[in-house]
Amino acid sequence: MRILLVKTSSLGDVIHNLPVAADLARQIPGIEIDWCVEESFADIPRLSPAVRETIPVAVRRWRKRLFSGATWREIGALRRRLAGGGYDAVLDTQGLLKSALIATLAAGRRLGHDRNSAREPLAARFYDQTFAVPRELHAVERNRRLAAAAFGYAPPPALDYGIAAPAFAAAWLPETPLAVLLTATSRDDKLWPEADWIALGRALEKRGLSPILPAGNAVERERAARIAAAIPGAVAAPPLSIRELAGVLGRARLAVGVDTGLAHLAAALQVPTVALYTATEPALTGVAGAGFARNLGGAGRPPAVGEVLATADEALSG
Template identity: 45%
Template sequence: MSKKILIVRTSSLGDLVHMLPAISDIAQHVPGAQIDWVVEESFAEIPGWHPAVHEVIPVAHRRWRKHWWAQQTRNERAALRKNLGARQYDVVLDMQALMKSVWLVRQTHGKRHGLDRKSAREPLASFFYDVKHTVKFWQPAVTRQRELAAAAFGYQYEGEADFGLDSITDGVQVEPYAVIMPSASRDDKLWPEEDWQKVFTRLHEHNLDLKLLSGSPAETERARQLVEGNPRAQVLPRMSLTDVAKVLAAARMMVGLDSGLTHLSAGLGRPTIGLYKASTPVRTPLEGPAYTASLGERGSAPSAETVLSAIDQALDFDDSAHADLTGGNEPD
């Protein structure tokens, strides 16, 4: 008999990546789990990558809040309310614990689970759950989500985090390039240009080309300036999340600022180095099955020398892992 489950976690990109191992755990430990997921429309591709997700239900809160009372927005909100109201779930699990996620939870039918007031980022949200769970705040995001899911469904998880991204990684051949993410949503996360140039030089010494990611036109221009005159560097055009994930999956490694795409690279099992300057890696370290390094701290950017050392370690680690898989020899 199936157990109908609704997951509420709408954003952001990195947070959704951190959710994926919890979905794998639920699928493993809850017999007959049928998992639907409410997610922000711009990130709707991410839940769809996981084989255990039955249906993705998009919400457009980011777009709606710009024109909350416009007729089109009101019509779309009414359609979502009707959609959610027509469904009956055994468990509705709010894994965001914000008032904007509670707004969605209140439109659902089913036993509502979430964090208690001491565990939630916005304590007021806890008053709207039928069942409240305690999860320690100061621990990695992947662990928090796995613990919340385990508490909601009454199991003990074990083993390494499984991000469930085989749909992206299966059959991918790694190519000789590194992905670079030099941009961020906030200027206080940026890393000095001269340090980036040292990184580019080291990656070229390892015979790697560069593929730079960017989002907004301003970020694209910044990326172009960073690699101006560099014949082995390419600033990639804006792509879908699935296409970006495929680029990451085929990369030899990634070096990026603390961003959702950097966390996605780690989850895809590529050697990944994250540069933290305006946030702490205590709560959101890079996690994945390959080499990861979460360097720096809030108010203290990592030095270029530290990052260069991590690059060498990451590539050595990947070489060793490849040798283990091939018995120390390249295939004929």
């Protein structure tokens, strides 16, 4: 059987879909799995040995250049690629109109959430068969249950993302054990105070860990540099790809992060992970994994440094 998974974005959502590929590979011998994903997140399904081919799309970029001839040539190439994929089934776990429309480009029976389960009910009109999945479940479990219903098996009891960190080495990485501090996120109200990061980083350094602070854009790099400068032995990492970040995380004894997809990646890699919430609730989308994964705080309830440090000590003692 050959199937296409459609889960295009965002980073955390794509990571939450990895257990679907792992479950399918275990439950259906000989299955071939392709995955359609936003180009900036294509490194995530490429970490999974269960995924045969990753097919990038560029919906975010196309929207900005809708009247460009190059955009429509890329869309045409995607349509031909999906139509010729020889898929027996197409599973859209995203449940959005954009993902449902991508699913219609592929040959094969289209499967997805019913209108009461989909994030955008209109998406359900584009599937050949739909399935009810409770909305109050964690996002990882919703994905797994949808796949299990679509392909007729019981979800395995153990949660497995099915990935391992790639090897990574760099001259700027300290030889001492690492604590990766993920200070950047997509919204300012999700940030944790810089003073708190500094206090945490100094405490972790006293425990023999070297804090590493990755960052993406220029503003995030400036913030990481300020925090790192105030912590002995800390390193503000240079720009890294998602695959390189996975390699850095794989070498860490601990990851502490705000509400960001990279915290989910750490948990998926079974790195002991502490996630900090300040503006959102973690019940449905917090970090989840087979290893140590804890969510602290919530909307309007940022965790205190002492609570984070106590949880970090618990993770390190395991």
